[in-house]
Amino acid sequence: xxxxxILNRLREHDVxxxxxxxxxxxxxxxxxxxxxxxxxIDRLNELGSRVSKATVYNTLxxxxxxxxxxxxxxxxxxxxxxxxxHAHHHFYNVETGELTDIPEDRVTIMGLPRLPNGTERESVxxxxxxxxx
Amino acid sequence: xxxxxILNRLREHDVxxxxxxxxxxxxxxxxxxxxxxxxxIDRLNELGSRVSKATVYNTLxxxxxxxxxxxxxxxxxxxxxxxxxHAHHHFYNVETGELTDIPEDRVTIMGLPRLPNGTERESVxxxxxxxxx
DNA sequence: TATCGCGTTAGAATTAGTCTATACTTCGCA
DNA sequence: TGCGAAGTATAGACTAATTCTAACGCGATA
Ligand SMILES: [Mn+2]
Ligand SMILES: [Mn+2]
Ligand SMILES: [Zn+2]
Ligand SMILES: [Zn+2]
Numbered sequence: 001x002x003x004x005x006i007l008n009r010l011r012e013h014d015v016x017x018x019x020x021x022x023x024x025x026x027x028x029x030x031x032x033x034x035x036x037x038x039x040x041i042d043r044l045n046e047l048g049s050r051v052s053k054a055t056v057y058n059t060l061x062x063x064x065x066x067x068x069x070x071x072x073x074x075x076x077x078x079x080x081x082x083x084x085x086h087a088h089h090h091f092y093n094v095e096t097g098e099l100t101d102i103p104e105d106r107v108t109i110m111g112l113p114r115l116p117n118g119t120e121r122e123s124v125x126x127x128x129x130x131x132x133x
Numbered sequence: 134x135x136x137x138x139i140l141n142r143l144r145e146h147d148v149x150x151x152x153x154x155x156x157x158x159x160x161x162x163x164x165x166x167x168x169x170x171x172x173x174i175d176r177l178n179e180l181g182s183r184v185s186k187a188t189v190y191n192t193l194x195x196x197x198x199x200x201x202x203x204x205x206x207x208x209x210x211x212x213x214x215x216x217x218x219h220a221h222h223h224f225y226n227v228e229t230g231e232l233t234d235i236p237e238d239r240v241t242i243m244g245l246p247r248l249p250n251g252t253e254r255e256s257v258x259x260x261x262x263x264x265x266x
Numbered sequence: 267t268a269t270c271g272c273g274t275t276a277g278a279a280t281t282a283g284t285c286t287a288t289a290c291t292t293c294g295c296a
Numbered sequence: 297t298g299c300g301a302a303g304t305a306t307a308g309a310c311t312a313a314t315t316c317t318a319a320c321g322c323g324a325t326a
Contacts, residue, residue: 018273038313052275057314073209077283078313091248094255106244109259113235115224120266122227126242126259133253151291151304170282185306190283210314211282269326279316290305296298 001029013066020051024059025068034072034080034099072099074127089126102126134162146199153184157192158201167205167213167232205232207260222259235259 006025010017027043028035035043037056044051051059060081063069072080074092080099089102107126115121139158143150160176161168168176170189177184184192193214196202205213207225213232222235240259248254 016272020274036313054276054315055274058274071209073207076204076206076209076212079209089245091252093249093252100249102246106246108243110241110243111239112222112259112261113239115261115263116226116233118265119224119226119263122262122264124259124261126245126257128245128248128257129255130248130252131255132251149303153305187284187307188305191305267326270324272322272324274321275319277317280314282313283311285310286308288306290303292301292303294299294301296300 001026001031009068013063013068015062015066015068020055021059021062023047023049023051024056025063028063028069028081029083032084032101034082036078036080038078040081074099087123087125089128091128091130093131094129095131102128134159134164142201146196146201148195148199148201153188154192154195156180156182156184157189158196161196161202161214162216165217165234167215169211169213171211173214207232220256220258222261224261224263226264227262228264235261 003022003026006022006029007017009029010021010025015021023044024040027040027047037053037060040060041051041053041056044056060069060079064071064081067085070082070085072082072090074080074090075097082099084101087104089104089107091100091102092098093100109124109126112124136155136159139155139162140150142162143154143158148154156177157173160173160180170186170193173193174184174186174189177189193202197204197214200218203215203218205215205223207213207223208230215232217234220237222237222240224233224235225231226233242257242259245257
């Protein structure tokens with residue numbers, strides 16, 4: 001994903017492209033992955049980039065509010081951010097914490113009840129917890 | 134759920150029935166519900182019961198290790214404990230935080246890929262995020 | 267240049283959960 | 297009945313992810 005692609009994606013999602021936001025995006029959006037804020041901060045530091053912790057948190061919150069990334073709440077001790085934003089499912093290895101994507105297109109769910117009155121669906125996600133056998 | 138039922142369920146799950154564990158179980162297992170540690174502490178206090186925070190956390194960890202309750206990690210800021218332990222799914226209202234059970238028996242999932250090599254399935258859970266429409 | 271809006275920042279504050287050190291209970295056994 | 301070991305409970309310190317606060321930077325605009 002080139003710098004120009006990053007800029008386009010930020011603009012598509014109404015995120016003004018500051019240098020800090022671009023750096024966070026370059027780390028997180030470079031490929032399909034699930035990273036925590038702390039992991040992103042670590043990678044930025046490794047790259048010699050100096051973005052404050054507060055800005056990383058602010059940026060991730062902005063990105064997910066604007067649909068540029070998705071929050072993944074599966075590990076109770078930290079939030080993961082998913083660079084893949086289209087609907088999909090996950091394997092979650094409860095021993096290692098590893099998250100693996102499952103494409104949505106082959107999966108069919110039948111027999112779900114209708115939604116509670118006055119509500120609309122935001123997403124349907126399958127989480128398969130696995131462990132070493 | 135009577136005191137005797139509580140005692141039986143604790144014994145079935147190899148949990149020795151101390152008075153503190155019984156009190157936590159009476160709160161959480163009284164009906165199908167999803168409670169956080171803090172909510173359980175609050176209810177115990179309301180009931181005039183005096184169980185320490187550390188003991189509530191220890192007890193909930195023991196209960197879930199022994200299959201007496203299930204952890205529900207859906208709200209990134211707290212862990213919920215589910216008094217319903219058989220496989221089932223959830224609606225999650227992202228605005229109110231409310232969790233609603235979906236019985237498992239009518240739901241069918243097709244087209245899931247096979248598990249990663251060397252792993253076995255621990256659970257399959259559907260989470261439907263909803264919001265007011 | 268002065269002002270404004272927006273973004274960034276360091277560090278303090280918050281808070282769920284864990285840990286540590288100590289005390290209490292229970293129970294097997296002398 | 298007395299005693300030590302194992303198991304359990306507890307207060308309070310601690311940890312760490314996240315949020316907050318208050319100040320600062322900075323480009324655009326008047
Ligand atoms: Mn780190
Ligand atoms: Mn409370
Ligand atoms: Zn994913
Ligand atoms: Zn449930």
